[in-house]
Amino acid sequence: MAWAAALLCTPWTVQAQVALSESFNDVAALAGTGWLALNNSPSPGTNWFQGNPGIFPAASGASDAYAAANFLGTTAASGPVSTWLITPQLSLGVGSNIAFNVRVAGGGYLDTLQVLMSTTGTAPANFTLLGSYSASTDAGWVPRTVLTGLAGQAQAFIAFRYVVDNVAVDGNYLGLDSLVINAVPEPATALLLALGVAGLIGYQSRRRQAA
Secondary structure, three states: OOHHHHHHHHHOOOOOOOEEEOOOOHHHHHHOOOOOEEEEOEEOOOOOOOOOOOOOOOOOOOOOOOOOEEEEHHHHOOOOOEEEEOOOOEEOOOOOOEEEEEEEEEOOOOEEEHHHHHHHHOHHHEEEEEEEEEOOOOOOEEEEEEEEEOOEEEEEEEEEEEEEEOOOOOOOEEEEEEEEEOOOOHHHHHHHHHHHHHHHHHHHHHHHHHO
């Protein structure tokens, strides 16, 4: 049919779909939904924990509804901090992005949040840096969006890494909130959906002619 040929030649816009949305209402429960928390500091201390509204409230929802990390991620007096919060495995494609809010307590102490991605596993060495946010003053909740840079469809893990080089001079407190990871489906999936819609249109047309 002419309409079917035209459909196949029509450039379809593939809309992003939400692969993951997390408000961090219960950080302790994340492990039960496939999240992984790692403390990769040389002298590990605390890991990511529930936000403390006494330091600052969440970007939205309950006042403690955010994930937090701080300089106590190491037990060393002058050591580095490297604490990781890793998502479940997600199906992502070209154009996928990671949107979130980040905030630091400031006070002149530098805090850094890195966003990383791995398509080969959850070991820290497998991750590639996508972007980062660093600040030493509290500017409120700052919205950030990071592109995955994928060239094709992939099963991937996204990691949020709290980084301090030396807690003797830097490192205070950082919050992560309102995470949304948008995935773009592979073109084949979009084409199958389009053909399904076209088939339905053709079926309805035949029914009208028969009537």
